[in-house]
Amino acid sequence: MDAAVDDPQWWRTAVIYQVYVRSFADGNGDGTGDLAGVRSRLPYLKDLGVDALWFTPWYPSPMADGGYDVQDYRAIDPRFGTLADAEALIGEALDLGIRTIIDIVPNHISDQHPWFQAALAAGPGSPERERFWFHPGKGRGGDEMPTHWESNFQGTTWTRTTNPDGTPGEWYLHLFAPQQPDLNWNHPDVRREHEDVLRFWFERGVAGVRIDSAALLIKDPELPEVGEKADHPTEDRDELHDVYRSWRAIADAYPGTRVLVGEVWVPDIERFTKYLRPDEMHTAFNFDFLARPWGAASFRDSIQTTLAAHAPVDAPSTWVLSNHDVTRPVTRYGREDTAFAFLKKRFGVPTDPELGLHRARAAALLVAALPGSLYIYQGDELGLPEVEDLPRELLQDPMHYRSGGTDPGRDGCRVPLPWEGGEPPFGFSPDGVGTWLPQPESWRSLTAQAQQADPDSTLNLYRAALRLRRGIPNLPLDWMEGLGPDVLAFRRGDTFACVVNTGDEPVSLPAHDTLLLSSRPLEAGMLSGNAAAWIRITHPEG
Structure with missing residues (x-):
């Protein structure tokens, strides 16, 4: 039976793992990740406890922008495998109860298309x-x-x-690189082609699509400058909603729930949620939380704002700490400025990796406890830091070159994963094979194999969190007050609570029966600084 039809509401609470194919696992030994590599690691993903995989673009591409310059939407890049490999992967993952979401890139194509x-x-x-x-x-x-x-x-x-x-x-x-010409979405050929592409992949069993740059498709044909009119000439234009209504109708024509997930960078939360009306997208990425600086007040404000905005359209919130475009949390949370903004990325920004890891582990428990769906970027479950010392001649990201070399770009979060062994390529490729981006020697302690054997590892923290998450009552969040200005705490139902200490000093936990999980060991029964805990309360107040 097609797992896509098992639970029509699966997407509302799903744990979705982002696979950046080039850097996940190398199955043919050429130093670049591929679909054979992903297939070989499906048991790892099953053990981790994820419900779905989201693949960044796996289509033929000149790779001017990491695959987001698509040459053919109905094929697989030969570096990654074949269409038959993709179909086999979709089927094998489904057999393990893991659905597949693919990336659709509708705003632009490759100049080689x-x-x-x-x-x-x-x-x-x-x-x-x-x-x-x-x-x-x-x-x-x-x-x-x-x-x-x-x-x-x-x-x-x-x-x-x-x-x-x-x-x-x-x-x-081209709103992005010159190798990515923008399509004219006022043209019927463009609309018809993308509708056909959706059908092509739905017929091959994918459970949903993630829509890249979803708020940019429609442009004002009069080409005004920004600010000349009340609405923006290229962003969040009202005509977009007709596009996604037609896509939703196509998705709804297939068995099960085939989800539309939007990458929607729209700062106005009310306009953001228009994309989530019942006849448009199912969910959209919530980037507000990952952009916020570390702190109880900052996080609480983001969570409250997000939940309140989603409530009127009955759409679940999505929670994400990073992706293939964003500085990894271990590095980001170890900096003086812990917020994230694309145009603020620079070389040589100091970070405290130990502090960053403590905070990243705490943040992982926080987002896993929130109502809605959860996205995990590959390698975050290993606590990988951003690789900030890649040789400049190996950097491939156009953001680096188009900034005149001042922006390090996004390659530092795209370094191939370390699986096993004591030296590069750490089982990503066969021994002696150079990976497409070099891995740091220091990753020997961060391999999946090394962490499997360590009960206190970040990998085992994620595994435990995702296992326990299935038992969290699917109920709204209730804030717990009076625990201090640096503490963020909430209940889900009468017996489960999440407590996050964003300060540096230990704090007392609320009265509880059982410590379910903590991101750091307790200190004399108190929650350490920059830590989170899940607790069971068997005697609720009142």
């Missing part, structure tokens, strides 16, 4: 160019860009083409 190559060849005014945002330049000779919109990767958003006779041609829009 047949559509864009045809548009370049066809020239100005052609039907092929109408699928994109080709536009004459401004000023004398068309030498000025059509707009001054800024790229999400820093730098400009327009690149000029060259005509067949060698003269300068039209400009095309």
Whole structure:
């Protein structure tokens, strides 16, 4: 039986593990992760206790942006395997009770995609160019860009083409790298193609799609500058909701619940939740929490705001500490400024790795105890830090190059996972094979094998948390007051409570019967600083 039809509400409380295929496990020995590697590690993921896997793009790609420049939406990149490998992986994971969510990248495609190559060849005014945002330049000779919109990767958003006779041609829009031309979502071909891609993968058994850059698809065809109108020319435009209503109708036509998960960077929480209405997306990533600085008041405000916003649309909140774009928590929480912002990433920012690990473990228990679904980025369950000393000549992320080399980019959280052994490649690849990004020697104590044998390891903390999480009452959160300004505490039901001490000094735990789990050992019965505990209360107050 297809596991996708077992529980129609599975997505509301699911633990979803993000697989960055290049860096998860190498099955063919070439130093790059692949689907064979993922298949070989499915027992590890089953033991961890996850309900679904989210795969970052596994499609053929020139890798100008880590696979988010897609050349063919209906195939698998040869570096990762074949379509048959993907179908086998989906089936084998389902046999273990693990569903598969894939990444869909609708805002842009690769400049090597047949559509864009045809548009370049066809020239100005052609039907092929109408699928994109080709536009004459401004000023004398068309030498000025059509707009001054800024790229999400820093730098400009327009690149000029060259005509067949060698003269300068039209400009095309790319909100990200020049190798990622934006699609024109006002064009019926673009809408029809993506609807067909959804059907293609749903028919192969995927349980859902994560929608990349979901709030950016529609642009104002008049190309105003930012601020010239009340609404933004490229972000969170009202017309987007028609797109996702059509996608939801397609998803709902398949058995079980095939979920739509949006990557929606919309700071206005009310506008954010419009994407979660019953006929649109099922859930969207909540980035507010991971961007917040360490602290009880900061976290509580984020949690309250998020839960309150989701309640009117009856959508579950999602909780995530990091992903393939974000500095890993062990490093982030060890810094003086523990908040996260893309454009603040710089080389040489000091961090305290021990403090960062304590806080990351505490944060893991916090988000695992909250109502809703939980996302785990591969390697966070091992307590991996950001790798901040990668040789600059090996950095591949366009964010690094487009910043003029001042931004370290995102490669530091994409280093291949350490599985076993005492030296690189730590079982990621066969011994003696160099991985596509080098692993630190210091990771020998962080391998999955080493942590399996250590009852106090971060891996075993995650395993215990995900096992216990299944028994947390599926009830709303009730705050517990009066435990001090650095303490965040709440109940779920009468008997389960989570307590987080964000300060440096130990604090007393509320009266309880059993300590279920703690991120650090108690100190004389008190909760250590920068720690979290789950407790069972058998004699509720009142």
